[in-house]
Amino acid sequence: MRKTKTVRFRETIDVYISPSSQMMDTEDDSNVTELALDLAKRAISAAVKTVKEDKHTIKNINWITHGEFTAERGRKQIEEFVLTWKYQDHWVHYTKLIETKDMVHSFYYIYSVRWSIPTANIPMALGSASAYFTIKVNKNKPPDAPIDVSYIFEGQSLVHRPGMTYFREKWLWDLIEAKHILMESIPF
Numbered sequence: 001m002r003k004t005k006t007v008r009f010r011e012t013i014d015v016y017i018s019p020s021s022q023m024m025d026t027e028d029d030s031n032v033t034e035l036a037l038d039l040a041k042r043a044i045s046a047a048v049k050t051v052k053e054d055k056h057t058i059k060n061i062n063w064i065t066h067g068e069f070t071a072e073r074g075r076k077q078i079e080e081f082v083l084t085w086k087y088q089d090h091w092v093h094y095t096k097l098i099e100t101k102d103m104v105h106s107f108y109y110i111y112s113v114r115w116s117i118p119t120a121n122i123p124m125a126l127g128s129a130s131a132y133f134t135i136k137v138n139k140n141k142p143p144d145a146p147i148d149v150s151y152i153f154e155g156q157s158l159v160h161r162p163g164m165t166y167f168r169e170k171w172l173w174d175l176i177e178a179k180h181i182l183m184e185s186i187p188f
Helices: 026-053 071-082 169-185
Strands: 002-007 011-016 092-102 106-116 128-138 148-153
Touching: 071 092, 071 106, 071 128, 071 148, 128 169
Parallel strands: none
Antiparallel strands: 002 011, 092 106, 106 128, 128 148
């Protein structure tokens, strides 16, 4: 008897089930093992293919090391990282260093990436959204150790790390909309 079985990875395979499949001998164990290995290989390759084709892949860059770090190179690295995000062309942004903190064991460099949508009619955008990047340079780490980078969006407490979160343009829209609603509620 032949049955068709659909595998979760959008691949159809044919499985042959014999009428005497309930009574398997040890001789058939090798066939079952081969079939199981083949099925596992196909499932893994289908999963890898699905992940490669995913439109929401998380991108990252090769970050500089402690020995290579300067405030300007940190700003350029953040710009390079932000350019890996997917967003519409009408968004503009700029990055600047806003604060440097000298702590006991580390230096913290805090950068602001400010987003807005200027138009020909309104060159000064009515609203903006910011992401704040923190680059931590540890005083005790060797020069070839990578820097520690994290970022948050304004008004939010969730800490993101490069290569761990997929950027969503909706976050920027939500920030601008929240500011717009707040400004409308305040009588001038």
